[in-house]
Amino acid sequence: MSDPMSDPMSGPAADPAADPGGWPVTATRHLLSIADLGRDGINEVMRVTDSFVEVGRRAIPKVPALRGKTVVSLFCEDSTRTRLSFETAARRLSADTMNFSASSSSLSKGESLRDTVETIDAMGVHALVVRHFSAGVPWQVASWVSAAVVNAGDGWHEHPTQALLDCYTIRESIGADAGLEGLRIAIVGDVKHSRVARSNVLAFSALGAEVTIVAPPTLLPPSLAGWPVVVSNDLDGVLPKSDVVYLLRLQTERATESLLPSVREYTAGYGLTRERGALLAERALVMHPGPMNRGVEIAAELAGLPNSLVTRQVANGVAVRMAVLYLLLGSGADLGA
Amino acid sequence: MTASDVRRALTRIAHEVIERNRGLERVALIGLQTGGAPLARRLAAILEEIDGTAVPVGSVDVAFYRDDIGLRPVLPEAVTSIDFEVSGRVVVLVDDVLFTGRTVRAALNALNDYGRAQAVQLAVMVDRGHRELPIRPDYVGKNLPTRRDELVDVSEEGVVLGDLVAR
Numbered sequence: 001m002s003d004p005m006s007d008p009m010s011g012p013a014a015d016p017a018a019d020p021g022g023w024p025v026t027a028t029r030h031l032l033s034i035a036d037l038g039r040d041g042i043n044e045v046m047r048v049t050d051s052f053v054e055v056g057r058r059a060i061p062k063v064p065a066l067r068g069k070t071v072v073s074l075f076c077e078d079s080t081r082t083r084l085s086f087e088t089a090a091r092r093l094s095a096d097t098m099n100f101s102a103s104s105s106s107l108s109k110g111e112s113l114r115d116t117v118e119t120i121d122a123m124g125v126h127a128l129v130v131r132h133f134s135a136g137v138p139w140q141v142a143s144w145v146s147a148a149v150v151n152a153g154d155g156w157h158e159h160p161t162q163a164l165l166d167c168y169t170i171r172e173s174i175g176a177d178a179g180l181e182g183l184r185i186a187i188v189g190d191v192k193h194s195r196v197a198r199s200n201v202l203a204f205s206a207l208g209a210e211v212t213i214v215a216p217p218t219l220l221p222p223s224l225a226g227w228p229v230v231v232s233n234d235l236d237g238v239l240p241k242s243d244v245v246y247l248l249r250l251q252t253e254r255a256t257e258s259l260l261p262s263v264r265e266y267t268a269g270y271g272l273t274r275e276r277g278a279l280l281a282e283r284a285l286v287m288h289p290g291p292m293n294r295g296v297e298i299a300a301e302l303a304g305l306p307n308s309l310v311t312r313q314v315a316n317g318v319a320v321r322m323a324v325l326y327l328l329l330g331s332g333a334d335l336g337a
Numbered sequence: 338m339t340a341s342d343v344r345r346a347l348t349r350i351a352h353e354v355i356e357r358n359r360g361l362e363r364v365a366l367i368g369l370q371t372g373g374a375p376l377a378r379r380l381a382a383i384l385e386e387i388d389g390t391a392v393p394v395g396s397v398d399v400a401f402y403r404d405d406i407g408l409r410p411v412l413p414e415a416v417t418s419i420d421f422e423v424s425g426r427v428v429v430l431v432d433d434v435l436f437t438g439r440t441v442r443a444a445l446n447a448l449n450d451y452g453r454a455q456a457v458q459l460a461v462m463v464d465r466g467h468r469e470l471p472i473r474p475d476y477v478g479k480n481l482p483t484r485r486d487e488l489v490d491v492s493e494e495g496v497v498l499g500d501l502v503a504r
């Protein structure tokens with residue numbers, strides 16, 4: 001891992017070696033990449049998430065676990081669901097939340113990101129939830145601050161909490177406690193520009209799933225060396241053999257960048273149209289990270305099917321983020337495997 | 338305490354619960370995870386044997402309510418399960434060992450998030466002393482004087498007193 005991972009300043013947490021019953025630790029106090037967690041780390045997040053799902057069902061869905069902690073969301077790119085999801089999670093843990101958006105801050109006056117981040121850190125905040133349009137920014141931020149950093153999406157690179165909530169949602173539907181062993185998962189769409197795809201490939205394969213990527217050649221990354229995936233251009237052939245079909249959002253400007261002949265052509269080849277819905281295996285699950293382009297990557301009527309987990313994904317997102325924030329700030333353990 | 342000592346103590350506690358509450362009409366049991374949860378289920382079975390009334394049984398994990406969060410690894414052991422209305426009931430919290438009282442304090446706070454119980458009572462298999470908060474049990478299996486650094490283990494086989502392994 002990069003430098004911030006081996007940061008010796010791992011906070012006030014107890015010496016992990018002294019508590020064999022605790023969190024499996026080789027230590028990061030940040031959540032930057034799914035790769036930091038590994039299989040055991042992902043499973044531990046899932047286990048703690050179970051408890052927070054129960055909290056979410058209560059009449060008063062709030063626990064005092066992070067009283068006195070401050071969580072800042074630092075979003076240098078537009079986001080609705082991720083930001084609200086993290087803020088809801090922090091508040092349900094009784095943490096104080098502060099919200100920072102690039103457009104209304106000193107960043108727009110020309111202050112450097114480093115100065116801005118160090119200013120926030122100097123106020124004594126405990127966690128920074130970072131979303132940025134450039135890959136790697138959360139790592140940079142982690143090397144500057146004493147707060148815990150959670151990557152909420154960096155460029156095309158990673159979106160680890162999305163992958164965690166997707167894993168949790170699949171496990172919840174198939175009822176498996178152990179993992180996604182042998183599950184066939186197809187990730188369909190613009191893999192090249194997708195941080196969701198990168199984190200999910202890591203997470204799904206760490207839990208033992210067989211991942212197939214289905215995309216037009218222009219929307220595949222330049223190299224797939226080291227990716228534990230099978231690649232296909234034939235969605236019709238992959239659909240009947242998939243237990244989970246994970247559709248990625250197509251940003252319609254990809255057509256104007258001449259990566260695609262047209263959006264309609266994309267839908268014809270790679271959209272989960274109503275006709276293709278018939279090819280799905282009987283119990284196949286349909287997922288989408290949102291926001292959905294109905295009629296482009298997913299047919300409007302399919303988005304509402306019982307097999308569609310889209311609303312479960314959003315609901316579980318809050319509980320998964322509570323688990324991540326709790327593990328980083330409250331458990332006294334380090335997050336990592 | 339042997340396994341049969343524990344069983345006898347549970348039977349006595351069951352009678353005390355019925356006597357004190359004049360029946361089981363509004364009584365519910367909530368075991369503290371993880372040691373109290375199986376004891377609560379056993380107590381419920383004995384109550385049903387004696388009185389013919391099935392009382393609701395739940396369990397609560399107090400990790401998120403502890404006052405030592407951040408001081409040591411505090412992770413939930415199990416998912417809380419209370420699928421009955423708490424408000425208006427007499428809730429008997431059940432735990433295996435009562436020590437500092439901090440776990441019970443956390444459980445009282447947790448319980449409050451589920452509703453306003455009419456009364457809360459506390460049943461423990463072993464009271465080992467060393468309280469740090471003004472909390473006392475209503476039903477006790479056995480008072481067991483201990484040193485602070487001793488370990489009390491309540492299991493199916495009974496109650497064992499051992500040396501606390503350094504951790």
